Amino acid sequence: MDDIAYILGVIATITFSITGVLAVSGKRIDIFGVVAVGFVTAVGGGTIRDVILDVPVFWIEDALQLLAAVAAALLTFVLRERIHKRYQLLLYLDGLGVGLFASTAVVKTLGLGLEASHAMVMGVITGIGGGMIRDLLTGHPTLLMSRDLYATPILLGMGAQIVAFSSGLLSSDQAMLLGVATIFIGRSLAVFFHWQMPSVLTFNGKD
Amino acid sequence: MDDIAYILGVIATITFSITGVLAVSGKRIDIFGVVAVGFVTAVGGGTIRDVILDVPVFWIEDALQLLAAVAAALLTFVLRERIHKRYQLLLYLDGLGVGLFASTAVVKTLGLGLEASHAMVMGVITGIGGGMIRDLLTGHPTLLMSRDLYATPILLGMGAQIVAFSSGLLSSDQAMLLGVATIFIGRSLAVFFHWQMPSVLTFNGKD
Amino acid sequence: MDDIAYILGVIATITFSITGVLAVSGKRIDIFGVVAVGFVTAVGGGTIRDVILDVPVFWIEDALQLLAAVAAALLTFVLRERIHKRYQLLLYLDGLGVGLFASTAVVKTLGLGLEASHAMVMGVITGIGGGMIRDLLTGHPTLLMSRDLYATPILLGMGAQIVAFSSGLLSSDQAMLLGVATIFIGRSLAVFFHWQMPSVLTFNGKD
Numbered sequence: 001m002d003d004i005a006y007i008l009g010v011i012a013t014i015t016f017s018i019t020g021v022l023a024v025s026g027k028r029i030d031i032f033g034v035v036a037v038g039f040v041t042a043v044g045g046g047t048i049r050d051v052i053l054d055v056p057v058f059w060i061e062d063a064l065q066l067l068a069a070v071a072a073a074l075l076t077f078v079l080r081e082r083i084h085k086r087y088q089l090l091l092y093l094d095g096l097g098v099g100l101f102a103s104t105a106v107v108k109t110l111g112l113g114l115e116a117s118h119a120m121v122m123g124v125i126t127g128i129g130g131g132m133i134r135d136l137l138t139g140h141p142t143l144l145m146s147r148d149l150y151a152t153p154i155l156l157g158m159g160a161q162i163v164a165f166s167s168g169l170l171s172s173d174q175a176m177l178l179g180v181a182t183i184f185i186g187r188s189l190a191v192f193f194h195w196q197m198p199s200v201l202t203f204n205g206k207d
Numbered sequence: 208m209d210d211i212a213y214i215l216g217v218i219a220t221i222t223f224s225i226t227g228v229l230a231v232s233g234k235r236i237d238i239f240g241v242v243a244v245g246f247v248t249a250v251g252g253g254t255i256r257d258v259i260l261d262v263p264v265f266w267i268e269d270a271l272q273l274l275a276a277v278a279a280a281l282l283t284f285v286l287r288e289r290i291h292k293r294y295q296l297l298l299y300l301d302g303l304g305v306g307l308f309a310s311t312a313v314v315k316t317l318g319l320g321l322e323a324s325h326a327m328v329m330g331v332i333t334g335i336g337g338g339m340i341r342d343l344l345t346g347h348p349t350l351l352m353s354r355d356l357y358a359t360p361i362l363l364g365m366g367a368q369i370v371a372f373s374s375g376l377l378s379s380d381q382a383m384l385l386g387v388a389t390i391f392i393g394r395s396l397a398v399f400f401h402w403q404m405p406s407v408l409t410f411n412g413k414d
Numbered sequence: 415m416d417d418i419a420y421i422l423g424v425i426a427t428i429t430f431s432i433t434g435v436l437a438v439s440g441k442r443i444d445i446f447g448v449v450a451v452g453f454v455t456a457v458g459g460g461t462i463r464d465v466i467l468d469v470p471v472f473w474i475e476d477a478l479q480l481l482a483a484v485a486a487a488l489l490t491f492v493l494r495e496r497i498h499k500r501y502q503l504l505l506y507l508d509g510l511g512v513g514l515f516a517s518t519a520v521v522k523t524l525g526l527g528l529e530a531s532h533a534m535v536m537g538v539i540t541g542i543g544g545g546m547i548r549d550l551l552t553g554h555p556t557l558l559m560s561r562d563l564y565a566t567p568i569l570l571g572m573g574a575q576i577v578a579f580s581s582g583l584l585s586s587d588q589a590m591l592l593g594v595a596t597i598f599i600g601r602s603l604a605v606f607f608h609w610q611m612p613s614v615l616t617f618n619g620k621d
Contacts, residue, residue, distance in 0.1 A: 027559065028559065028561065028616065029558060029559060029616070030561055030565075030611035030615055030616045031611070031615040031616070032564075032565035032566065032569070032611075033557075033558040033559070033565075036538070036558060036565075037558065039535075047466060051258055051465055051466065052254065052258065052264050052267060053267065054261075054263065054264070054267075054468075056468065057466050057468070060466060060467065060468075060528065060532060063528075063529045063531050063532060066531050066532065066535060067531060070531075114267065114270075115270045117270050117273050117274060117277075118267060118270060118273065121246075121273065124243070132344065136343055136344075136550055137546065137550075137556050137558050138556075138558060138559065139555055139556075139559060141346055142344050142345075142346070143240075144236060144240040144243060144244065144344050144345060145234065145235065145236060145240070145345065145346060147235065147237055150239075151237075151239035151240075151243075152239065155239070197237035197238070197239075201237055201238040202235065202236070202237045202238070258465055259461060259465065259471050259474060260474065261468075261470065261471070261474075321474065321477075322477045324477050324480050324481060324484075325474060325477060325480065328453075328480060331450070339551065343550055343551075348553055349551050349552075349553075350447075351443060351447040351450060351451065351551050351552060352441065352442065352443060352447070352552065352553060357446075358444075358446035358447075358450075359446065362446070404444035404445070404446075408444055408445040409442065409443070409444045409445070
């Protein structure tokens with residue numbers, strides 16, 4: 001992967017470590033648990049992606065990513081009172097992290113010569129896998145049990161990225177930035193306007 | 208793997224995607240979550256199997272399996288009211304899917320030159336792994352916490368398959384069909400007669 | 415890996431299978447579930463380690479480890495009433511198992527030429543991964559949600575082991591034994607004196 005994708009990946013790792021720690025800040029959990037939660041949130045999705053793709057796991061190949069996740073978690077623990085007041089900001093930061101993770105995963109998967117369908121699945125796994133492991137380990141209901149509009153911007157962004165790149169309209173880097181921007185803006189609008197999935201696209205108890 | 212095992216594997220993938228979606232149909236979950244649950248139920252067990260065996264993950268090698276799982280989940284969501292009335296039928300269908308997954312995993316594992324004990328473990332992981340991940344992600348108690356007679360038919364069927372094949376009595380395909388039939392019939396009888404594990408083979412609070 | 419590390423690894427596998435089964439002994443769970451829980455507790459952490467390191471999974475390469483875990487779980491089920499009375503003893507046994515798993519994982523990871531930070535992460539994953547999967551599958555809150563002093567002795571022991579080995583003070587085997595001893599003694603003291611993480615290093619609801 002080239003430099004831009006790498007740098008964006010490191011930023012996503014740090015972002016997710018911070019949001020991971022803040023997601024458990026109301027829980028009774030010690031400093032080791034905090035670092036473990038930050039680390040798992042940051043690298044969990046990408047680890048599952050790399051294991052399934054059978055390529056070297058990114059934080060094994062590059063210990064900087066491991067250290068970035070741990071350092072970000074520790075710093076967030078120390079500054080937790082100051083950061084927690086900006087929780088709303090973090091929902092937007094999370095949207096940026098999801099966009100970065102999903103779009104870089106698309107680049108990595110297509111770069112292995114796999115199908116667009118694989119790239120979409122890998123983008124979703126990388127984008128939300130870490131948060132799901134965090135929710136399981138800390139006893140929260142997972143994202144799947146929420147009606148927040150979370151996955152839709154990811155799917156739209158990755159779709160735009162893949163179409164723009166495969167059609168030759170944009171270069172790989174340009175298409176990636178389009179994907180990140182679409183996901184980030186879509187998710188930010190969903191947070192700001194409290195958008196939810198319409199009922200017709202939702203199971204509910206009355207079915 | 209040969210043609211019969213491949214076709215049976217695709218049928219099992221579709222079956223599990225359907226039952227996975229129906230298992231969450233009483234929950235509040237949106238269409239993305241529905242597809243994710245169907246996909247994970249369908250491919251989760253086989254993915255863990257392939258990663259542990261260090262062979263290419265089956266739906267990476269063959270995108271048709273990925274598309275079959277997603278399409279089956281979407282169709283089940285659309286037809287959910289009609290299918291849900293046949294829930295009892297689905298318990299039998301699930302028994303067929305488990306049989307297909309377990310028996311094809313035995314063939315795959317023995318084909319790698321591994322031991323019978325490995326084949327048994329891989330059959331169990333492939334047969335029930337996807338359903339367990341589904342239960343974790345959707346907040347259900349897992350299969351392990353149930354007294355339904357679920358694992359016993361799987362173990363008997365795989366045992367029969369391995370003995371029949373290793374002794375040279377049956378070919379690999381014939382032994383696989385024996386395994387599938389044993390698991391399907393055993394599980395169907397357990398559903399029909401509400402068989403449970405006898406108390407002497409169960410931990411309980413009074414121990 | 416050499417003979418001492420191998421033998422200690424098998425002892426750790428058996429130990430964790432026993433403690434895994436006893437951890438669910440108050441739950442309603444049948445003999446299959448018991449064996450599955452013992453097996454997963456015993457091999458889960460090491461399986462995740464090997465998959466991430468992209469080396470052959472230890473119980474695939476060596477079926478003896480698989481059989482040891484299953485046999486230990488079955489025997490524990492049979493003798494459950496007698497063993498359960500010694501539950502306190504098991505907390506110490508668990509500390510020994512964690513020490514063995516963490517320290518042998520450090521040796522394995524450094525032996526692949528990876529960084530000290532990788533060795534620490536792999537030690538933690540191997541030491542506590544199996545217990546976490548067990549807790550998830552059986553519906554317990556995980557270790558992360560506890561204030562028991564559990565991870566600190568592991569981190570101290572692995573740190574001592576890595577420093578002693580990297581500085582050339584001790585051989586790999588000697589450093590491993592130092593690591594095991596530090597973890598076992600530290601964890602035993604924590605159990606005996608009911609040590610908990612100090613509040614300043616703990617998130618709580620008031621933050």
